[in-house]
Amino acid sequence: MTQPLIQRLTRWKNTTIWRDSLHIGNRCLAATFGGYLLSAVATILLAQILPLSQVDRVLTAMMLSFAVYTCAVIWVFSVKSTWRYWLDLFTLSSLLYLAYLAAKAFDATSAQGSGL
């Protein structure tokens, strides 16, 4: 009872239950939104680079996206370190997006070249 008020009010921060739910909540957020981000970018990339016609690329990439999502969720929940999966998800997504931009630029120039 002699504890200062602030300390008493913030005591819950040190409980294991709070720390556990923080980790779990964090992982759930990463799995749901990070996983979606990764699969969306993977779809965008695949729709650009698959060696098929444009309609088929879009369809195939869409159909595969849910497999990517599943793998991402499983992976988020199997990594040990806490913040690592956020970093990895963002890095991987950015790399895939850069790859998409590069492939698009490459396709645009080669299309121009063949047009000339």
Add this chain to the structure above:
Amino acid sequence: MKDSFFRSMTWLHTWVGLLTCWVLFLVFFAGTAAYYRAEINLWMQPENHGSQYDANADNQQLILKGLTSLAQQAPDAESWWIYLPTQRVPLLTYAWSDPAAEGQRFGDYHQGFINPTTGEALPKARESRGGDFLYRLHFDLYYMSVLTARWIVGFCTMFMLVAIISGIVIHKRIFKDFFSFRPGKGPRSWLDAHVASSVLALPFHLMITYTGLVTLMFMYMPWGLNTQYGDETQAFYSQWKPIYQTPAATGTPATMLDSQSLLSAIHSVVGESPIEGLQFDNLNDSNASVTVKIAPEHNLNQQAPWYHLSTVTGTVLAQSAVTSGANQTQSAMIALHSGRFAGQGLRLLYLLAGLTGCVMIASGAIMWAEKLAQKQLKKDKNHSGLTLVNMLNLATFAGLPIALACYFYANRLLPVTFVDRENWEIHCFFISWALVALLACFKRDKQTWQRLFLLTALLYGLLPLLNAMTSQYQLINNLQRQAYVLAGFDLMMLALAALFYMAAKRLRSPKKVLATRVTKATTELGVES
């Protein structure tokens, strides 16, 4: 590392499963029933029960009948449809839509039926959504916006896929456990039931979950389409599904060919291929056209041939071509999910697999509750989470079958002239469900489960009797005149009644067995009682 991977996967499987199980049960339950959508539609409109399928019927004559009725009843409609009778739908269906009113995308839709054997128009059937309600409930839910519902269902489906994959990962002895069933042992038995129902139909569960996501992928994952086509998504759709690309109306009025010349024009193009249905667009316009759809064969590639014909000149405007691999894969996935290609034998397997899915979800959730109850007995502490889960379990797993039965009862017991009838049938579904949920707030013990199952068995068991009293044709009669769709419905209800009766009996027996056996297993019984 390996051990912690198993542990995190177990954790993932448990929690993902628990959080989504009640929505998933609804989706599975309604989806399984929707495999018999056409049969339920027929049963729920007893005015049409007299109609029967005749394999030797003259389709030309039937189409003519449909065209005559449409020309009489809806000369100013926007579109017409004619569907020829099939085994599952022994009716000649004609339908039309009014021109869209201001601010609407589509006009109102109307339909009428003709008895294919007598050629007489059937009296206007009672208003009922029939099996279509269950089909929509399966992914649109109810009492909420369609978009919200589809996101909720999509989210739960995605995590069902995660639960299945993680479930496979944590299951080290998948083969051995498949052959073990230890009844009357509390959580262990529920685990065995969960494993058996999961593994038995595992390919189905995986397939149905993944293809379910694919059916709505344009909503869930449109990003590839957006980056590839930008604002010109119409170009994508016209290449992907050219059947929907009918020429736009010109606004110049024109008269349609007379029915006979139109039919011979169609015949010269289609030949002897069996026609499934016809769709007339831009009626009374110079660009008026008809889409002739050939009946799909019983195979996975549902892309049956089709033709666009001008109804003013009778010439072919466009026709189906062989589609690409990705296109066929996608349509095969949809076919696998909806099972429209399935004959009656395969349809029955779809039903069994769907029911197995329901058992998988329910046994998983009950197992969770039983395990926690066991832990609590040791610690002698009450857990509010457990109460909530038990409540939701009873309300969902026992409530939904009762709600479906009440939906069927409402169909026959609500007066035909009842205002807003078709919606009130659905309200009855939800009211009876809510009543079970209310009961679940107060009583959740084993006896309540047992009594609800007995009630369910009684409700389903009496449905053939209700049908006999409210339709001109009853079970024996239907078997005699080989109306297998209607007879099959009644037999299915009796089978369900037997199933629930057996479940109710099972719930009672372990108590007796355990009472005579002085083991510590007695502790496993007390869920909350």
